[in-house]
Amino acid sequence: MSVTAAKGFTAAGIAAGIKESGSPDLALVVNTGPRRAAAGVFTSNRVKAAPVLWSEQVLKGGEVSAVVLNSGGANACTGPKGFQDTHATAEKAADVLGLSAGEIAVASTGLIGVLLPMDKLLPGIETAAGRLSEHGGEKAAIAIKTTDTVHKTAVAEGNDWCVGGMAKGAGMLAPGLATMLVVLTTDADLEAAALDAALRDATRQTFDRVDSDGCMSTNDTVLLLASGASGITPGQSEFAEAVRAVCDDLARQLIGDAEGASKDIRIEVINAATEDDAVEVGRSIARNNLLKCAIHGEDPNWGRVLSAIGTTKAAFEPDQLNVAINDVWVCRYGSVGEDRDLVDMRYREVKITADLAAGAESAVIWANDLTADYVHENSAYSS
């Protein structure tokens, strides 16, 4: 399962002592080949963590032999010392694994603005390397958790090849290009360019359309590594579909485990003039705090949907807008539609459909409600 579902990969997850709780906090994923092709997508936040700056450079070569991931500290806004620490992390892994640091990607997650305890992290890499296993995917997925209540893995099977992956993320979920830490692996025999095309296409439609709380992280990283160990080169569209399926599965798991959330909100914008319009409107609805509160209270308050649509630049006429909540068209032609009392909102998943009546494009954005638990979880010191 996870990152070791594909042949040609080993992984490990250990407690290095980075987290004071003693929970697992260090993961290692190694590509044992024969191929070491890779692609990556990173946060579009202009304030980027040291490991993002490092890994972006590594990915330019199109090859990654190993990934070091840690929870317990984001190593973001840590200045030159933070970057040196990421460099030292890659050097240590290269040393232990007999590789070059330029092939080692690094990803970190946790509190921003705190230096990592390198006296714990570096020995941890040595320990993790000693525990690498073809069955280590699950442990690696557990070691990258922060406030996640469950670890997240997914696999899509091809014909004698597969794509597997792991993800972490429970807050600060509103990617510009990717979200939180995700490592995907495949034993398909593909070059970096093919991986890159499949990964960008998949993240654009999955992680990029997850908007739990409107807050974009400094550390978002999605990596896709190919070992070629299956000896099979699937067709690009078949491969892209498998990558998209795994990303979609992991993205849904992120929303399902978002901090303090009690509802998963599926926002589908239909009949938009362009796909960009559909995404802009979906994101505006997803980020409306008043609506998020109403959904939490199981109140089909469609006026808040219209007020969110009205702040966008998308093509629409206010008196042509239609809105359904759980398939009840509570707003027709920008005005009162079916009886709001018909809307049943007892279940975790809530569906909002916004019909812009302006074209034929559509998009789905996933969001969460806003709850007192979210406030509590994020108002504690250094959460």
Add this chain to the structure above:
Amino acid sequence: MSVTAAKGFTAAGIAAGIKESGSPDLALVVNTGPRRAAAGVFTSNRVKAAPVLWSEQVLKGGEVSAVVLNSGGANACTGPKGFQDTHATAEKAADVLGLSAGEIAVASTGLIGVLLPMDKLLPGIETAAGRLSEHGGEKAAIAIKTTDTVHKTAVAEGNDWCVGGMAKGAGMLAPGLATMLVVLTTDADLEAAALDAALRDATRQTFDRVDSDGCMSTNDTVLLLASGASGITPGQSEFAEAVRAVCDDLARQLIGDAEGASKDIRIEVINAATEDDAVEVGRSIARNNLLKCAIHGEDPNWGRVLSAIGTTKAAFEPDQLNVAINDVWVCRYGSVGEDRDLVDMRYREVKITADLAAGAESAVIWANDLTADYVHENSAYSS
């Protein structure tokens, strides 16, 4: 006080029965002249309430003789019937006051998507007209409250002339041009163009920089009426300063009474390349839910400030950013600065200073924290 501080105005506030609670819900403000010049600024939300569409038309003539305001219903997203109701409201006021409907502005606030009870509202106008008084400003301010816990009024005195005003607003506070319902009056003898210039300048720097919860209303209306009753024509800059002072006072009162808030956050962006950059960055910080939770928890979590800055297009270099919370520079050069434990956040007002080190422009945005009370207040049915 309030809208009757200026000579040449009468006002009334009554309970017309629009609100089921029986609280005051209808206000009337009448300009008794000799001049009836007016200016208005309205929501930039493209989904506009019927009274906004109506009043925008009225204001084009540059004259307003009376304003009818109601709480208990926004008359937004109510279709052609909603617009007919606004028209009928203006006609009724015109009839009772011996004016023409084209001189009557209308403003409404309350739940979106519900028709107003015209059988209560129209008789209410007659009742209110019978109670118009030069001392009615306070009662008018009370009648426009929705979830406001206190009514809001302000006055700036000139040399034998003054500007007074009232405001309501406690949620959905993130104007594009104005915020919620505000009526300003002056007895200065000025034409509509002078009022318009002063009002636009004032709202741009006050109401437009208040961002309690990132949610833009469909009903935002700010009106400025001049009676000329003082016979004095102040200089434009002197007058503009008085208007700005009243707007600033009222804007601060809105933030101070925002739904569920426990903190007022003053976000000052300094050393920006342009004023637009400063406003964009300030607004991004103001809308970051994770930061708003941290402020609620009295946690000087500056990493969330940097992550919010990083999502903007403003000119800055990440390693040149400095952030102070309550004057403690917790972030220097994009990295760890002074000890966060030095930050005292016990008081209601919290000051965040973001130094972009990119120019000489600045802007102040006011926001609120995000609390469990906000969630509770806005998750109740039809709040």
